[in-house]
Amino acid sequence: MEIFRITRNAWGQETLEGISWDLLPVAFGLGIAFIVGHLVWRALRRRRGSGKGGQSPSSL
Amino acid sequence: MSSRGPATATARRDGDSPLITRHAPIDRVFHWITALAVLLLLASAFLPIVGFKFSWVPLHWITGLVLTAAVVFHLVRASFFQRLRCIWIRVRDFGDASAGRRAAKYTLAQKLMHAAMGTAVLVVTVTGVIMLAKVDTPLWKRDPYLLETSTWGVVYVLHGAAALLILMLTMTHIYFSLLPEKRAYLRAMIGGQMTRTEAAQFHDPNRWSGERKDDPRENHK
Numbered sequence: 709m710e711i712f713r714i715t716r717n718a719w720g721q722e723t724l725e726g727i728s729w730d731l732l733p734v735a736f737g738l739g740i741a742f743i744v745g746h747l748v749w750r751a752l753r754r755r756r757g758s759g760k761g762g763q764s765p766s767s768l
Numbered sequence: 769m770s771s772r773g774p775a776t777a778t779a780r781r782d783g784d785s786p787l788i789t790r791h792a793p794i795d796r797v798f799h800w801i802t803a804l805a806v807l808l809l810l811a812s813a814f815l816p817i818v819g820f821k822f823s824w825v826p827l828h829w830i831t832g833l834v835l836t837a838a839v840v841f842h843l844v845r846a847s848f849f850q851r852l853r854c855i856w857i858r859v860r861d862f863g864d865a866s867a868g869r870r871a872a873k874y875t876l877a878q879k880l881m882h883a884a885m886g887t888a889v890l891v892v893t894v895t896g897v898i899m900l901a902k903v904d905t906p907l908w909k910r911d912p913y914l915l916e917t918s919t920w921g922v923v924y925v926l927h928g929a930a931a932l933l934i935l936m937l938t939m940t941h942i943y944f945s946l947l948p949e950k951r952a953y954l955r956a957m958i959g960g961q962m963t964r965t966e967a968a969q970f971h972d973p974n975r976w977s978g979e980r981k982d983d984p985r986e987n988h989k
Contacts, residue, residue: 712925717917724921727928729817735932739939746943 709734785965788978790873790956798842799957805835806889810935829903832896839893855882870968872975881944885937891930895923 713725791799808831812824846852854872857879863869865876874882901914915923945954952966967978 723917724925726921726924727932731928731932732814732817732935735935736939739936742936742940743943746940750947 785963787961788964788967789960790953790962790967790978791960793960794845796957796960798838798845802835802838802842802889805831805838806934806938809835809892810931810938813931814935825903829900829905832893832900835889836893836897839889855879857883870970870972870975872972875970877944881937881941885934885941888930888933888937891926892934895927895930898923899927 709730710728711731713728715723715725717723809828812828812831816822816824846855855874857876861871861876861879864871871878898915900908901911902920904910944950945957949969952962952969956962964973964978967973967976
């Protein structure tokens, strides 16, 4: 997977074109992974909280 | 659903928990204009990359100008007309969060989100304004020789990296706003207000009352 888009100009010199768009699905996937991870963490905290008979505001 | 949901709803229905103002109308207008601009910019930037071909450049640069105006407005308002230190991340915030103590107006998570999103939007706005030099518009003619080729590459990298970060942050921001226990924040960003009961879940009433004149200044310095 490329990090940058690099092209060659007419003289064969490498030119930086920008960030690689291979990273677009990576960024999207990281966003989804964070959301899923937080949902799981939140569910575990709630289960543990209800087992102890309540939740503190900071546990939400 | 939050275990506090029903209790909060009852409190609102019975009117025994007064409403307090969290966001002034002008700040809500700024938020929703910025939100719409960011969504249009993300769509016009990334949809063509994933195969939805359309003439994205006019939509992108015009919306970019709207976002730039919104950012300038917010910088001036936050710097000179609001208590900037309300949103400042301090060492104390980490101690408060880890000890389970309630925050003043903004929680540590909200401050971190604001700092990350603010930085990314600033980078994308500054680089975007520079990149306007490469677009022909009715307002100006393009000048692709404004910068060296290698410098343009750095500008493009910064613009693209910040845009990818904004994509991730936008996804998580929308996710958090839809969580039942955070719904009061979404309502406050729409209507401006939340009940004292809702505010007291995460915010210490002695540090943020919803009435600016009543808040101790030391909590905002």
